[in-house]
Amino acid sequence: MNRTRLFTPGPTSVPEEVLLEMAKPMFHHRTAEYRTLFADCTRMLQQLFQTVNPVVTLAGSGTAAYECAMINTIPTGGKVLALSNGKFAERWVTIAKRNKCQITELKADYGHAVAPDRVAEALAADTFDAVTLCHSETSTCTVQDLQAIAAHVRKTPAILIVDGITAVGAIEVKADEWGVDILVTGSQKALMLPPGLAFLSVSEKARKKAETVSQPNLYLSLPHYLKSLADNDVPWTPAVSLVRGLSVALKMILGQGLENIFKNTHAYASAVRQAASAVGLAIFSSNPVDSVTGILYPAGFDDKAFRTAMRKNFGMHLAAGQGSMEGKLFRISHMGYVDAFDTLGAVSAMEMVLRQQGHAFAFGAGVAAAHQELARYLG
Amino acid sequence: MNRTRLFTPGPTSVPEEVLLEMAKPMFHHRTAEYRTLFADCTRMLQQLFQTVNPVVTLAGSGTAAYECAMINTIPTGGKVLALSNGKFAERWVTIAKRNKCQITELKADYGHAVAPDRVAEALAADTFDAVTLCHSETSTCTVQDLQAIAAHVRKTPAILIVDGITAVGAIEVKADEWGVDILVTGSQKALMLPPGLAFLSVSEKARKKAETVSQPNLYLSLPHYLKSLADNDVPWTPAVSLVRGLSVALKMILGQGLENIFKNTHAYASAVRQAASAVGLAIFSSNPVDSVTGILYPAGFDDKAFRTAMRKNFGMHLAAGQGSMEGKLFRISHMGYVDAFDTLGAVSAMEMVLRQQGHAFAFGAGVAAAHQELARYLG
Numbered sequence: 001m002n003r004t005r006l007f008t009p010g011p012t013s014v015p016e017e018v019l020l021e022m023a024k025p026m027f028h029h030r031t032a033e034y035r036t037l038f039a040d041c042t043r044m045l046q047q048l049f050q051t052v053n054p055v056v057t058l059a060g061s062g063t064a065a066y067e068c069a070m071i072n073t074i075p076t077g078g079k080v081l082a083l084s085n086g087k088f089a090e091r092w093v094t095i096a097k098r099n100k101c102q103i104t105e106l107k108a109d110y111g112h113a114v115a116p117d118r119v120a121e122a123l124a125a126d127t128f129d130a131v132t133l134c135h136s137e138t139s140t141c142t143v144q145d146l147q148a149i150a151a152h153v154r155k156t157p158a159i160l161i162v163d164g165i166t167a168v169g170a171i172e173v174k175a176d177e178w179g180v181d182i183l184v185t186g187s188q189k190a191l192m193l194p195p196g197l198a199f200l201s202v203s204e205k206a207r208k209k210a211e212t213v214s215q216p217n218l219y220l221s222l223p224h225y226l227k228s229l230a231d232n233d234v235p236w237t238p239a240v241s242l243v244r245g246l247s248v249a250l251k252m253i254l255g256q257g258l259e260n261i262f263k264n265t266h267a268y269a270s271a272v273r274q275a276a277s278a279v280g281l282a283i284f285s286s287n288p289v290d291s292v293t294g295i296l297y298p299a300g301f302d303d304k305a306f307r308t309a310m311r312k313n314f315g316m317h318l319a320a321g322q323g324s325m326e327g328k329l330f331r332i333s334h335m336g337y338v339d340a341f342d343t344l345g346a347v348s349a350m351e352m353v354l355r356q357q358g359h360a361f362a363f364g365a366g367v368a369a370a371h372q373e374l375a376r377y378l379g
Numbered sequence: 380m381n382r383t384r385l386f387t388p389g390p391t392s393v394p395e396e397v398l399l400e401m402a403k404p405m406f407h408h409r410t411a412e413y414r415t416l417f418a419d420c421t422r423m424l425q426q427l428f429q430t431v432n433p434v435v436t437l438a439g440s441g442t443a444a445y446e447c448a449m450i451n452t453i454p455t456g457g458k459v460l461a462l463s464n465g466k467f468a469e470r471w472v473t474i475a476k477r478n479k480c481q482i483t484e485l486k487a488d489y490g491h492a493v494a495p496d497r498v499a500e501a502l503a504a505d506t507f508d509a510v511t512l513c514h515s516e517t518s519t520c521t522v523q524d525l526q527a528i529a530a531h532v533r534k535t536p537a538i539l540i541v542d543g544i545t546a547v548g549a550i551e552v553k554a555d556e557w558g559v560d561i562l563v564t565g566s567q568k569a570l571m572l573p574p575g576l577a578f579l580s581v582s583e584k585a586r587k588k589a590e591t592v593s594q595p596n597l598y599l600s601l602p603h604y605l606k607s608l609a610d611n612d613v614p615w616t617p618a619v620s621l622v623r624g625l626s627v628a629l630k631m632i633l634g635q636g637l638e639n640i641f642k643n644t645h646a647y648a649s650a651v652r653q654a655a656s657a658v659g660l661a662i663f664s665s666n667p668v669d670s671v672t673g674i675l676y677p678a679g680f681d682d683k684a685f686r687t688a689m690r691k692n693f694g695m696h697l698a699a700g701q702g703s704m705e706g707k708l709f710r711i712s713h714m715g716y717v718d719a720f721d722t723l724g725a726v727s728a729m730e731m732v733l734r735q736q737g738h739a740f741a742f743g744a745g746v747a748a749a750h751q752e753l754a755r756y757l758g
């Protein structure tokens with residue numbers, strides 16, 4: 001009778017209310033009923049994104065939204081300033097390369113953010129069509145200083161295109177106030193839904209840029225989505241059941257209040273960091289994000305054995321490191337349908353497996369530290 | 380306590396077993412559990428498509444699969460022979476135009492098929508990269524003679540790209556035996572799932588053609604999907620809950636047997652055609668498909684009033700005509716999770732509304748005809 005707990009940084013757990021909403025009988029999308037549902041979702045997405053601009057809903061993964069953002073706004077041969085510090089930030093570069101853009105890459109080592117001053121310098125040295133970055137780099141559990149970077153970009157003709165896939169709904173992102181022109185997120189992270197939907201908000205600056213670009217793709221044609229959205233409609237058949245779940249998830253999120261969610265996410269992240277420190281483990285990132293924490297293994301630990309024991313013995317699903325960090329760290333998510341006591345439980349299980357697999361530490365120190373830290377915010 | 384019945388030609392009703400499967404707790408896709416689930420689905424999709432070739436699963440609508448089929452296999456400036464006889468067949472032309480293909484269009488009036496001889500003539504007159512058609516043209520409820528057309532195309536270097544969105548799982552389509560190089564379908568039709576997944580089988584001839592083509596799109600990059608598929612994996616985050624539903628729906632379909640399903644679909648279509656005739660209404664198409672029937676309104680009938688009464692009074696959801704047939708006909712689907720007695724009920728409701736709205740006919744003749752016809756196949 002053990003409960004399964006997903007601490008993977010997407011897919012995350014889906015609330016029972018959302019699962020049951022999606023299990024209701026199917027209905028047709030070319031109806032007033034669907035348009036009302038979709039209009040409600042769009043309005044709530046705008047609140048979530050903190051924007052008055054249109055928020056487009058796609059049936060597809062985050063990569064589809066990445067591509068929709070770039071191909072519709074950057075002309076052939078256009079110039080892209082790409083901030084690159086992890087696997088997902090690099091995806092912007094991959095798409096830009098496939099589309100034959102001229103790319104200036106501002107790299108930071110994995111686990112580090114790109115200093116906003118470097119962005120300002122690059123923007124002063126050349127004129128760009130777009131600047132891309134990943135706000136919360138899920139692969140390295142690292143946050144960029146989006147607000148400071150956006151302040152530089154908004155003074156230039158470039159549009160700012162941001163992966164907010166593990167940021168929106170987990171940490172503060174103010175699309176309009178900060179000046180994020182295109183903000184992308186997916187359904188399976190802080191939005192507490194199954195994967196299958198992706199979203200992007202599109203500023204007036206980005207829409208004007210899109211008007212100058214002609215690109216061949218139909219499914220990801222931004223003008224088609226924007227035109228339909230004005231009628232609360234969609235150009236292609238939408239993922240009806242997921243949109244139905246979306247409406248319930250967004251009501252739960254906005255009902256709780258974004259500030260409360262950000263505070264809680266921070267509390268869980270902070271509790272896990274304190275616990276890691278208390279059991280002698282180090283956090284990977286120099287600029288850790290609150291949505292997901294990367295913890296470095298003790299020397300000699302086997303990633304697969306550790307995560308398998310966590311999963312098989314205790315139902316705790318953690319994520320591995322990605323790319324060059326594979327085997328060196330594990331990741332634990334703080335997004336979505338997860339609470340303080342799930343998090344405390346993960347720390348408890350982590351201590352048990354660490355001890356079983358030979359790590360020496362003061363058993364109980366992690367749970368005590370997490371408990372203290374959670375109480376600071378919530379108790 | 381009236382039941383709602385979806386007779387729209389997609390989305391169709393989703394079986395309760397599938398709805399509840401999708402309501403189970405979320406799990407992660409980068410796991411052995413997901414790879415096993417996905418491998419099972421792919422194997423069953425191959426049976427459904429009657430192919431030994433890879434069948435790719437996309438998170439997206441049918442339009443995404445259309446685009447994936449074309450952009451990965453037709454070189455820039457390539458030649459396309461497009462059979463065009465309805466709204467969906469025309470979508471191939473739209474995509475080909477956006478990709479600057481040289482297009483030869485073989486048109487037939489809405490409601491008619493394109494004669495296979497015309498295809499043979501066109502193929503003799505020029506060399507094409509691809510031939511496109513819509514097997515079951517949902518907008519006009521018309522079937523093309525796919526087997527005869529495929530026999531002509533397979534003798535040429537062209538690949539045959541077919542929209543089987545309302546064909547696969549509803550009427551006979553033998554991808555390998557007939558020689559369909561790329562066969563596309565969607566989740567929300569005969570597969571009895573919510574919208575959000577699309578599928579395409581890819582023959583060796585099409586894969587060889589894809590090797591010669593370089594295209595910029597990443598999300599719809601066929602080589603990425605084919606490479607992952609060899610490991611029962613996916614390049615981008617899949618729509619996990621829909622794939623979970625897919626496995627249950629495919630087991631139901633293959634458990635029933637494709638031949639039985641085709642026979643039943645034909646029985647329901649035939650019953651509705653007999654009923655329409657018995658109440659003095661005409662079928663729209665000269666070559667009607669079994670998956671969806673288009674019935675022309677009596678003179679002076681108002682489409683919206685008729686379908687609204689069917690929906691509000693009797694819970695029967697019909698589809699309107701599309702494009703130039705809007706207002707002239709209504710459409711009733713025979714695909715997926717629908718049975719003889721749902722169909723008989725739709726005929727009964729249709730008679731009641733026809734009489735209420737002033738059509739003169741022998742009341743009861745439709746139900747009697749449908750009942751007789753259903754008994755011919757099922758009784």
